[in-house]
Amino acid sequence: MQFALRPASDLTCPDGALAIALGEDAPIDLPASLDPAFRAQLEAVLAAEEFKGKAGASVSVRALGQIDATWVVVVGKGSGSAPDLRLAAGAAGHFAREKGLTRLSFAPGGALSAEAACAVGEGVLDGNYRWDRYHLDDNRKAPLAQVDVFDGDTGTLAALQRGAAISAARSLARDLVNAPPADIYPESIAAAALKLASDRVTVEVWDEARIRQENLVGVIAVGQGSDRPPRFVHMTYTPDVEPVAEVALVGKGVTFDAGGLSIKTSEGMSTMRCDMGGAGAVIGAMSALEALGLPVKVHGIFGAVENLISGSSYKLGDILRYNNGKTVEILNTDAEGRLVLADCLIYACKLPVTHVIDLATLTGAAVVALGEHYTALYADEDPYADALLAAARSSGEGLWRMPLEPLYKELLKGDWSHIKNIGGRMAGSITAGLFLSEFVDGVNWAHLDIAGPAFLSAPERHFTKGATGAGVGTLLYWLAGLGG
């Protein structure tokens, strides 16, 4: 896909869709350069459709030769803020894909700040995303090949391309999550990470023997019920300048979660290919660092396992002794993500990093509390939490801080060990966060429970049903903020 800038005097899109963004302040204020007769007709349609410029709303009409385009789609840009322009562009990109149009021209209705142009670049491509690898050809729609944006300078073009890089990162995460568990399993998700290797990115993959040697007890226990052996992955991005910071991103990489012996219901299991959404977000974010030229040294770490039921599955009553000396009693094999993350957090905290952040489809309790549009944030320090909340807002992701209430540590106390892997019915997403905190040492740490937003049960705004790449935007905006 290619971006180009065009002068606003020429509002056309031969064989494609001309998208016109209008705001809430004056919802029907079409560009004066449109043909007057067509302009009057379009105004009448917008009035009849009660178009009010709400961010992401859209009304489309056939151009029917009245202007040089196949379709004209009017999209709402709300307040005109960067996040609202992302939704407007998202609606336009989504429309183009629904119609299988390969060309789109986007008229933002005024000069774009760099921030807004970046959001437009993201939105167009996020909205244009479809996961159709297994669709039949007659149900496949062409993606966009060319997107023109009206007016702007070289700064606008560079910002659009930054947005495209962010969207590509999100799309990579979405592809990995949407892919069925027959395609994405520990070895193949490690292979996806290996593909990122470049001059600036190194990728180290540990096989089962090495994982045993390193005593990653959580990865071994959770993975042992599967015929597919686990993997441990450590990617490192080193900028071409002196790094301004060094941080680690950790992801939950359970490529399928059947629950193990504490087996899930069929319904509960049906979407559990999304359980590597954290690792997917980490791979996605790592894939964009070079294109974005971020001056931060970034480690991306995940353990990849399948949590299955078999004669070799780990069992209730098993006790794991971690590399930090802590012992964990297994009372539910479906609380597996925290066991794998524990090994990864211990490992990440030994790196020369100041900040560690983990992303995990960790608990159904987070979905109950916040639904599919908010990720639960846990952080041990206010400035870190605030920076992540601001990054999420800029990126258009929902993020809500929850308390790491130490009083609830009581719920995790083990009878036969230091802690248990479940805390009971109360505060399930909080006790999961507190569990993880036991494996963090000497760094600032944040935990994102993306169980809700990682995988939509229905399409929402310009996002299709299924994987969203939740967390990628928050990570990249946060990392970009560290450079400034």
Ligand code: BES
């Ligand atoms: N992967 C699930 C959490 C999940 C649920 C993700 C729904 C996405 C959507 C996790 O491994 C799990 O099974 N958690 C248990 C924990 C419980 C046994 C303490 C849960 O939430 O029920």
Ligand code: MN
């Ligand atoms: Mn589980």
Ligand code: ZN
């Ligand atoms: Zn899980």
